[in-house]
Amino acid sequence: MARVNVNGTDYDVRVETYPDAEAAPAGTIAPKPAAPKRTPAAMPPPAVAITPISAVEPVSGGNIVAAPMPGLILDVKVKIGDLVTAGQTVLIMEAMKMENRITVKISGTVKEIHVQKGSEVMSGAPLIVIS
Secondary structure, three states, rough: EEEEEEEEEEEEEOOOOOOOOOOOOOOOOOOOOOOOOOOOOOOOOOOOOOOHHHHHOOOOOOOOEEOOOEEEEEEEEEOOEEHHHHHHHEEEEOOOOOOEEEEOOEEEEEEEEEOOOOOOOOOOEEEEEEO
């Protein structure tokens, strides 16, 4: 019989031994088996060639309206040939779960549109060219 004090309370403890039991070796712990390595599933090649929007260069001279950050084009408010004025909203883009109005800094004519509704763009990608 032994007396043990735990957090200010005394306990009487009796330890029994069993003569038939094998003693476990001291200080040995079986290592945990390694997790199996996961290999990613092979992706089939795309059916069509995909050109990243950021790789598109304007065909003609003009002022480029570029994406201020990566995002998703929700709406294109203009079409080629439209006259726009400085400060006019030309696109609505979702970025960081917020809708952002993309405006032009100069007045002019929409010469090129490099995106459409649903396009995903990277920061700096050309969106519209104004001449």
